[in-house]
Amino acid sequence: MAEDKVGRYEFVAEPFHVDFTGHLFMGVLGNHLLNCAGFHAADRGFGMARLHESNYTWVLSRLAVELEEMPASYDSFSVETWVENVYRLFTDRNFTILNKDGRPIGYARSVWAMINLDTRKPADLLELHGGRIVDYIETEKPCPIEKPGRIKVSALVPIRTIETYYSDIDVNGHVNSIKYMEHILDLFPKEMFLTRRIARFEMAYVAESYMGDRLSFFRDETEEGEYAIEVRKDIGGENPEGEVVCRCRVTFCNK
Amino acid sequence: MAEDKVGRYEFVAEPFHVDFTGHLFMGVLGNHLLNCAGFHAADRGFGMARLHESNYTWVLSRLAVELEEMPASYDSFSVETWVENVYRLFTDRNFTILNKDGRPIGYARSVWAMINLDTRKPADLLELHGGRIVDYIETEKPCPIEKPGRIKVSALVPIRTIETYYSDIDVNGHVNSIKYMEHILDLFPKEMFLTRRIARFEMAYVAESYMGDRLSFFRDETEEGEYAIEVRKDIGGENPEGEVVCRCRVTFCNK
Numbered sequence: 001m002a003e004d005k006v007g008r009y010e011f012v013a014e015p016f017h018v019d020f021t022g023h024l025f026m027g028v029l030g031n032h033l034l035n036c037a038g039f040h041a042a043d044r045g046f047g048m049a050r051l052h053e054s055n056y057t058w059v060l061s062r063l064a065v066e067l068e069e070m071p072a073s074y075d076s077f078s079v080e081t082w083v084e085n086v087y088r089l090f091t092d093r094n095f096t097i098l099n100k101d102g103r104p105i106g107y108a109r110s111v112w113a114m115i116n117l118d119t120r121k122p123a124d125l126l127e128l129h130g131g132r133i134v135d136y137i138e139t140e141k142p143c144p145i146e147k148p149g150r151i152k153v154s155a156l157v158p159i160r161t162i163e164t165y166y167s168d169i170d171v172n173g174h175v176n177s178i179k180y181m182e183h184i185l186d187l188f189p190k191e192m193f194l195t196r197r198i199a200r201f202e203m204a205y206v207a208e209s210y211m212g213d214r215l216s217f218f219r220d221e222t223e224e225g226e227y228a229i230e231v232r233k234d235i236g237g238e239n240p241e242g243e244v245v246c247r248c249r250v251t252f253c254n255k
Numbered sequence: 256m257a258e259d260k261v262g263r264y265e266f267v268a269e270p271f272h273v274d275f276t277g278h279l280f281m282g283v284l285g286n287h288l289l290n291c292a293g294f295h296a297a298d299r300g301f302g303m304a305r306l307h308e309s310n311y312t313w314v315l316s317r318l319a320v321e322l323e324e325m326p327a328s329y330d331s332f333s334v335e336t337w338v339e340n341v342y343r344l345f346t347d348r349n350f351t352i353l354n355k356d357g358r359p360i361g362y363a364r365s366v367w368a369m370i371n372l373d374t375r376k377p378a379d380l381l382e383l384h385g386g387r388i389v390d391y392i393e394t395e396k397p398c399p400i401e402k403p404g405r406i407k408v409s410a411l412v413p414i415r416t417i418e419t420y421y422s423d424i425d426v427n428g429h430v431n432s433i434k435y436m437e438h439i440l441d442l443f444p445k446e447m448f449l450t451r452r453i454a455r456f457e458m459a460y461v462a463e464s465y466m467g468d469r470l471s472f473f474r475d476e477t478e479e480g481e482y483a484i485e486v487r488k489d490i491g492g493e494n495p496e497g498e499v500v501c502r503c504r505v506t507f508c509n510k
Contacts, residue, residue, distance in 0.1 A: 016431055016433060019424065035270070035271070166274065167274075167282065167437040171274070211445050
């Protein structure tokens with residue numbers, strides 16, 4: 001198994017994991033992608049559990065997902081994942097989303113860092129697991145979508161501010177990466193999802209937030225159907241601008 | 256397969272499906288239970304897909320879950336489900352939650368009605384699928400927890416009011432049954448989950464709510480560590496009391 005550079009994992013779009021249009025929630029797909037990354041890394045000796053033993057962990061920095069279609073309720077689909085590049089401080093991990101016939105219906109790109117759990121400082125990936133992560137680099141497999149880019153938001157007034165609660169928080173005590181995706185899509189009205197679908201969804205994770213933090217959402221419409229969103233915490237008092245937690249670009253297209 | 260009255264389904268507690276204490280979210284367990292109910296019914300000829308063909312659907316009326324322990328991150332566990340009783344308008348479906356060694360760590364009881372999709376009126380379960388649902392009744396298997404009871408809430412002032420958004424809504428256009436569980440647990444502070452765990456969680460579903468509805472949460476502490484919660488929509492104007500959407504009883508115990 002460890003010889004194989006590409007991991008492939010099977011899923012079914014569960015009935016309560018689809019939205020009112022009958023298609024998988026983007027957040028549920030994102031969760032599956034993160035799980036696949038975890039399975040793939042664990043099977044090759046550089047998973048979370050192994051890293052924790054040596055006091056390190058993976059941190060998701062960027063995620064971009066592009067889809068031609070989203071699996072519908074009860075559809076089988078699969079996800080392939082592989083490591084495209086390893087640098088000293090970052091690694092690029094790609095994904096293909098395949099429909100039940102094995103045809104690619106979407107791709108994703110992600111960028112990860114490894115940090116020391118005590119210092120929270122980035123660690124050298126080329127030293128990880130005796131440098132063996134580079135044995136799994138697969139550069140031939142296509143991932144024909146753009147890399148995650150820079151996201152800039154200029155809106156000055158938040159369109160929504162929420163508090164974070166118990167259900168937002170993951171095992172590390174941080175707001176779950178996927179929950180930001182959900183809260184961001186919750187900014188859009190019903191009509192958007194009725195008439196359009198998400199063509200591309202891109203996240204840049206900048207800082208952690210915690211239970212009870214107030215998150216403010218700033219949104220620009222950058223082109224017709226394309227939105228840039230910035231999430232900031234701790235706005236107010238001596239810190240009128242707050243601190244950036246994450247940024248997102250979501251592109252809707254006609255169905 | 257259809258001969259077997261009890262269905263058994265295997266799960267793993269996924270890393271992003273556990274809370275900050277490292278244990279499965281109650282809402283995720285609830286989702287698994289509903290999926291098991293769906294698999295079990297579908298395999299025996301009275302699942303959602305078959306019912307929709309004849310313009311009927313299942314509606315969850317009550318759910319009560321009682322646990323000695325909650326599966327932890329990466330734990331394997333399984334769920335057994337069976338039909339305990341079928342009446343004209345309701346059916347009782349029970350569940351056992353088993354840990355990785357096959358030892359029961361919890362039980363659940365649920366009550367379902369079948370409704371006509373056009374009239375939204377209840378249908379006669381004894382006529383369903385040629386009356387064959389009664390062939391699957393299993394009365395010998397123990398489910399040693401109390402049946403869902405009556406829940407009464409007397410609080411006059413809501414402790415929180417929220418709007419419902421895209422991520423709350425299921426394929427039928429209703430707020431997802433599981434999302435109510437999440438919003439209800441979000442009423443409790445971090446300290447509650449640090450020092451205690453949920454011993455019993457009980458939901459009574461009364462009416463549907465929809466995207467954009469404002470939900471108000473009324474809460475009584477009925478005994479030490481036991482809370483009764485009522486969720487109401489459309490409060491205000493000519494309707495100062497609003498309409499009851501669901502009620503919940505949650506009992507916390509020391510860890």
